[in-house]
Amino acid sequence: MKNWGDSRKGARKGRLVGFPRLKSRRRSAPTVRFTTGVIRVEADRRHITLPRLGALRLHESARKLARRVEAGSARILSATLRREGRRWFVSLTCEVQRATCIPARAGSVVGVDLGVKHLAVLSTGEQIPNPHHLVAASRRMRRLARAVTRCVTPDRRVHRAGSKRWVRAQDALARTNARVANLRRNGLHQFTTRLTREHGTVVVEDLNVAGMLRNRRLARHIADAGFGELRRQLAYKTEWNGGRLVTADRWYPSSKTCSGCGAVKTKLALSERTYACTACGLILDRDLNAALNLTALASEVADARSGRESSNGRGADRKTLLAGLVAAKRLPGTAKAGQTGTVPPQGGTTNRVLSKAHGTVTVGGRP
Template sequence: MIVNQAYRFALDPSPAQARALTSHAGASRKAFNWALGLIKAQLDQREAEKSYGLNGDQLTPFVPWSLPGLRKRWNVAKVEVAPWWAENSKEAYASGIRNLVRGLDAWRDSKSGERKGPPVRFPRFRGKRRETLSCTFTTGTIRVERDRRHVTLPRLGALRLHESARTLARRLDNGTARILSATVKRAGGRWYVSFACEVDKADRRPARPKSTIGVDVGIKHLAVLSTGEVVENPRYLAGAARRLRRAARRMSRRQGPERRCGRVGSRRWQRAASHHARAHTRVANLRRDGLHKLTTGLAAKYGTVVVEDLNVAGMVRNRRLAKAISDCGFGTIRTMLGYKMAWNGGRLLVADRWYPSSKTCSVCGAVKAKLPLRVRIFTCDECGLSLDRDHNAARNLAALVSNIGAGVAVHPQPRGSNGRGADRRTRSTTGQVAMNRPPGTAFADQTGTVPPQGGTTNRVLTAAHRKITEVQLVGCPGDRRST
């Protein structure tokens, strides 16, 4: 099975190499801003010419919104725009232009209705201190050295790694991996290199290929499984709150940068800012490590995992729970399970967003009209079941496997269409309403699997259709007029 996978390693560059990395990231930003300025000037010129009564061939020709076209124009203008262009690799400038082309394509597709999700705004100029330092290499010498403690990148030479790259080196030596690109990025006061690779993974099989488990995520408990197992919420951000507050106070006492007068932060402020960034990075690393361990264990053990389609973007709008919800990483859990289940030969089922998993009795199927969040014990008025509400919801999620297609969306393929592992998601447009059924017809066995519910009648209600307005764009793809 061929998948796209990224390997990230921390770097330990020398001071000269750190300056070279910063220079390459600045060159990428320079090319991005230059190309964006060129496009914006051309669009403004066309708008002015239209106001004069010109049209058609009389207007200024379009600037091509493609990497080859913009790179050709950059090669002509780089001597005047950036006389120091020879100090960096050509890949640095191509990286900035490539990022702009992706942003323009995303804005155009969002405006025309071809891209789902929230609206994407027109690209903005990148600031020196506001944007993250990064640069991508796609051609040239990109390799992991034999000692597995150094990597070689174009114009940067051999960079020492903070950790061993044996996990990637073994695959490269065996011929089961091929490096597609390398991205250097500065985050949390440290430089990282990420290799986007095409990996040939061996076919795997979960330990229990025929078992099914429902996973209900929450704030009080990070995850509750249909087997009754509870994964406690480590609350990494809350645990590091004191350290983060002290680091923020220490930074606020220093003389920081002032953009209005062009003042840069003092060295003491820079050191304090570095400590504050490292504290946040440590929290993010701990959270990521915990989620990886949770999702890897589920994918390696169970053949089918059922989760809910949560509206995380809407949940974080609650100002009282936004920080706690963000600390859990609900969206990351679903993303990790998506590709890990495919890598291990399993499948991930996503229940419809409006399925009442917490309000439905997992034994008789009776649905409560209301169940406030403060009520943590589910008590059925029909059969008398008394169970933790999260455990009850997990059992209901596992029971949906017997009714695939009614309120369930399946992700059987690996997410390998781009470097981040994302792919197109299939969503169900129907919501399932559980009906009353004879007591004892649905129960969880030792593997967490709810057997088929014989004799149970399920009614499927069609969800409200969303009104879709077709957007007609006038003029070129670069027209910035709102629709």
């Protein structure tokens, strides 16, 4: 209601927000949340007890959570039961004492350029392939969707229930959609975990995903990549592993800027996949050039923070700081003394230290 009211008054940016609709049980996934009552993991680690439902058998073992609860380093706050496809999942929101972690290369800075052809291109030269899970399953999903429409569907106007074949076809389509979502989520978790455990500073762009989805030719591929989920995971995993996440301003010309001399092109078409600088003659991959510029941006943020006026004293965040830094475009020949181009050297140690944390961190049910 607040978002709707602010949108009508003009106090909320972006597209207009409609009036809140009723959350119907027919249009939403079945879910229930328990905050009071008996919520515990049984001694056999294979059952969990929930209020009004009693003991439920788990498909996966809950021994890791049970060990933390018995040791006193975790406390269960709530439980959420949700159905996806034909499976029921229980998510436990816990208060956990996490160990203080340090990335393997604490001084390393990596720039991450997101895209459709490659899910991510790192400033180290590594290219993360885009698996295109939705495209791979699109043929099966179209066939199952046609099977659903050819069955006797439910009609509330004449009090007609769906046929058994319609129920089976709906379950098959739901299982296919759930499998695509699980594969995408698993790949993003593996990539973000490896990235945050290895590098101390991760630099990403503030992409206008909502605006990118208006492109009818690329909307499906952009939604399949999961840019928003990737950035959300990087935000809390860098905090867990003792690193930091730097978000470049949305208007920062990372693709148009030359990583060798700092020259900025006026226009750069999306079809130009190779960046060619007319000032210094540098020729390299477009996405790699953007990732190198994001890496150089992290050093500019560090220099600005170490200056005579710190942004932390005024309460500004990283995004506000970056917005002031990237407003002035760099010109050719503006590299620092002793530095080739605009990219700082990649460095850092390879040791990892773990220590006991004295504070507590609330971990969400669906990280």
